[in-house]
Amino acid sequence: MAKKSKARAQKLSPRQQSPQKPLSPRRWRLKLVIGGAVLAVALGVGGLVRFLQQRDLAPHLQGTGDKHYTLGTAGAAVVIKEFSDYT
């Protein structure tokens, strides 16, 4: 513990070192708010990335590709895109 405190003290700026006093409740609250906001943004970005990966990329699937062989009716309500390998 003592080592850790020392290490922390070395990192603090001179202004912060003297006089050394615990953070006021207001500063703690500010830190919590900032930390919470950062966490929320990170979770949001993570969630968005996951959503984009998991949804089936609808915009890319609209319409049928030119130069592709098709069966059935063009403009049908259901379009099946089949990716298959001959081997």
Next chain:
Amino acid sequence: MQRFEGQVQLVLYPFALNPTSEVATQAAWCAGEQGKFWEFHHMLYRRQELWNRLAAPLERLSDFAKDLNLDTAALKSCVDSGRMQERMQADKVYGQQLQVSSTPTMFINDYRTVGTQSEGELVRLIRQELNRVQPQGQ
């Protein structure tokens, strides 16, 4: 497909995962230039065991093409010219954009299904999608 006539369209994206399959894909498209894509496509599956382990399957595929009364010289020349490469690459890129990493992968409208599906399961998925996009009474 006949069961859902007028309601469903299948778009095929041959997705070559190895060099042997790349040759087969190009050969199928080249057969398509002679108006026999689907015949060749079905034949590739029917006789799969006879060619799918060959490193250079074009000769064998050309033999099969004879059975479909295709111009085999034209087919070979078409494959050798590499003019289907770009098309094949475009499909690969498209598949990658859709995060296709294994075959078969199907998209029934926006719904993705990976792996071989039984006919019953496919019918169920198509019906489900039809009900979603065309609710009864509309």
